[in-house]
Amino acid sequence: MSKHERWSALLELLAAGGRLEVEEAATTLEVSAATIRRDLDELAEQQMLVRTRGGAIAHGVSYELPLRYKSSRHASEKQRIAAAVADLVADGEVVGLNGGTTTTEVARALALRTGSGLRDAATAPSSASVPAPVGPVLTVVTNALNIAGELAVRPQIKIVVTGGVARPQTYELVGPLTMGVLNEVVLDVVVLGVDGVDPDLGVMAHHEDEAGVSRLFAERAHRVIVVTDSSKMGKRAFARICGLDRIDVVVTDSAISAEATGRLTDAGIKVIAV
Template sequence: MKRSDRFQSILAGLAEHGELRVDDLVDELDASPATVRRDLDTLASQGLLTRTHGGAQALSVAYDLPLRYKRLQRVDAKQLIAEAASALVGVGDVVGFSGGTTTTRIVEELSTRADIMVKSHTPNLTVVTNAVNIATELATRPQVKLVVTGGVLHPRSYELVGSFAEGVIASVALSIAFVGANALDVRSGAATHDEREAVVNRLMAQRAERAVLVLDSSKLGRTAFASMGGPEVFDTVITDADADPEQLDALRESGYTVIVAGADVRAA
């Protein structure tokens, strides 16, 4: 297993369990104890975990992986979600994007669409985002008018948060907004691990004619620290076909329009 893959597995395990032991990681990663200890020491030096005697702990209860590692998770599901989300966007739309690996994948998918990337005297799409990595992806696309909020950079998600970001988003009108989430529960709604991200994400959704939650099925039925709202804020959810049918039915009954990426495409 490559070092980057080991790092991703370690951080994903900490996100799920909160604590890991070297002995367990040796078996899981098929690596020597010395290699595992070096990996833990490296991640600790980067501020991504806390070393303990015999293992490691997550930094906090609201543990969240940095974006560069989360990109490696559930790649196929995120691709299908991105394709379903792209189908909702029309030429000339004003589209909002929060940060996150799934929203980033949607932007990459839109960047391959011939009708959007065709040469034009006026922009074929306007994108408003608080994610600096998404802005970088689109910076060299003259067919896209790019609006980037100001704000304070969140180093794990590459999102700009705070009053500057909120001020810009509050002053625009969006055709559609794609917002990522760390969790979606029928009773408590969508949520993230960071309250600053939650405020910006909720505001972006409220400024859109259509607000779409995009998240893979592993996040359904879960809760997180900072609420963004329920069907009163987000009218649509796009997830993947691994989702529990009962959870999908419950979301529909609570008021969401649910799009199951892959399954809905095949059904059509």
């Protein structure tokens, strides 16, 4: 097991229990206690946990895994979801993306698709001796710094980044500056990553500031696509984004239950399970 894998596993254990003992972690991960102590020391230096005598505790009351350590969870499901979403986006559209691991995969899938999508301009028959210049295929508006960083180097994508205050756990920009930019744009489609999907309350996020940004994304978009693995179906989080009546499509994995699919369908939502 590599250091990255150990760190991910340790943070998962800490997220589940809020407290972690060295000996317990060593037994679970089948490594030496000395290795666990070094790992916890390094994680504490990066402010991912608080070191205690004999172990570690989570930061604050509710622990949230940093995005880069959540990215390996349900990885194959998220990649399939992202590929399906890319097929729902047409060239020339303005796409909104909030932050999160699933929307990050969507951004990558869009970049790959638009990269190959340049074939249409490159191979289309033309009577002109000089080919027309190829401009951006998509416009992406995002409040996620990591998504902006990945897409900024893609000439086929025009990237618009909201202002705001960065949250280090998720790399999302939030606050009045973010809202100000979103109030000035119109989106064809928004792809929202969420922390919970409840049949009565709608879609939710752990933090009220992120929920507010996602809510405005949905208000500014003609179509709203929610992307989430099936583990979040039926789950509630602290802050409500919007009701199911605002959602057009949910893209999830094939492990979604028939009951959950039925309730979403009854609410007028198209469910795509991959």
